[in-house]
Amino acid sequence: MSDAKENADLRLGIDLGGTKIAGIVLDGEARVCAERRVDTPENGYNATLEAIIDLVMALESDIGESGLRLGVGTPGSVLPATGRLRNANSQCLNGKTLGADLERALSREVRLANDADCLALSEARDGAAAEHRNVFGVILGTGVGGGLVIDKQLITGRNGLAGEWGHTCLPWPSSAEMRQPPRCWCGLDSCLEAWISGPGMTADHVRRGGYDIPARDIVERAEAGERLAGATLKVWLQRVARAMAMIVNILDPDVIVVGGGLSQIRWLYSEVPKIWAQHAFADHIDTPLIAAAHGDASGVRGAARLWPLETEPT
Ligand SMILES: [Zn+2]
Structure with missing residues (x-):
């Protein structure tokens, strides 16, 4: 188990795609500490939510940590007034409060962004x-x-x-x-x-x-x-x-x-x-x-970096 300072530097990113859900843990210098991928469930929102929660727990178990800062990239976008997703081509997500549901299940603040936003952020930061x-x-x-x-x-x-x-x-x-x-x-x-x-x-x-x-x-x-x-x-x-x-x-x-x-x-x-x-x-x-530069991994890296590193502007 690493010390509290190191834990604060770690960021966990999830990229929710139509066929795969990718997960990654980055350290304070954006190096990969752990990564996993699972198939996106085909049977609706609750199964997708469960798969994300399981992936977060598995990644934290891989590195012996818990409660990491979590960012999630999704299709579509969040309607600011309600926190509900809309415009997702994975249409089971539309109308759902994915951010709030994950926060409740994982007992932490979760940052959500569109998958293309995550790509742009990742490539602008170190791509x-x-x-x-x-x-x-x-x-x-x-x-x-x-x-x-x-x-x-x-x-x-x-x-x-x-x-x-x-x-x-x-x-x-x-x-x-x-x-x-x-x-x-x-x-x-x-x-x-x-x-x-x-x-x-x-x-x-x-x-x-x-x-x-x-x-x-x-x-x-x-x-x-x-x-x-x-x-x-x-x-x-x-x-x-x-x-x-x-x-x-x-x-x-x-x-x-x-x-x-x-x-x-x-x-x-x-x-x-x-x-x-x-x-x-x-x-x-x-x-x-x-x-x-980061190819397929750009989305998931950008999701993790929805939480800026200590050396980056917030
Ligand atoms: Zn259209």
Whole structure:
């Protein structure tokens, strides 16, 4: 058992995803002391809550500690007035008071944030954007989200919506895109998530006559020279460029960092910067577009760092 000072330096992070729940313990210098992963239960909110509680207890048992500071990254966001989750694509979470339920079960204060917020915070603190003040973090995966860090501080916004980029409309749509806007699970038409998420890329590929295959297979086929897959990938890159030009116009961050499964598409970093100045309100854009340094672990590291280290601003 370590002393009280060391315990105060430890932070426990949980990243609640659609298929996995990841947990991590970081020490005062953000080094990993313990980590675990479990499958996200498929049978609703109570099972998910239990799985998070079990994971916290298991991680604390791994290092012989208890009562660690706990941060949790979730899909969607917390409505500030009620503490209830909303807008989560794991829809069993919506309307639930996850933060209060965890606080009651684990007898401690719990900090909750959107998963893209956690990615942005992690990358701004000690990841790919560590050299920059103002960071927009993007998740491109099963869902599409964003998080905003200004002067190394996470900005959640008056309504808890800052960076909520995935459920805005695809900007500068073509007439074909306007004729057949995809319906998003959230009920709106033409959300970025419906166009540029992994399932969005697949749906687009099917619309142009391709097979119903995952985004990574479309990219592989495009790289192997398959014409139809190449066309799907090219249009996807153009849409991502338009979506990011909108971020540059509104926020003009020092850097845009990309996480999520689609962040592994190397064409993002070579092609999008060639296209986005056609849409942003400037002849030339020199914003770095880079992949998250901590990869899959960025979300869970950022969740732990919802509690700043002693050397960081609160
Ligand atoms: Zn939507």
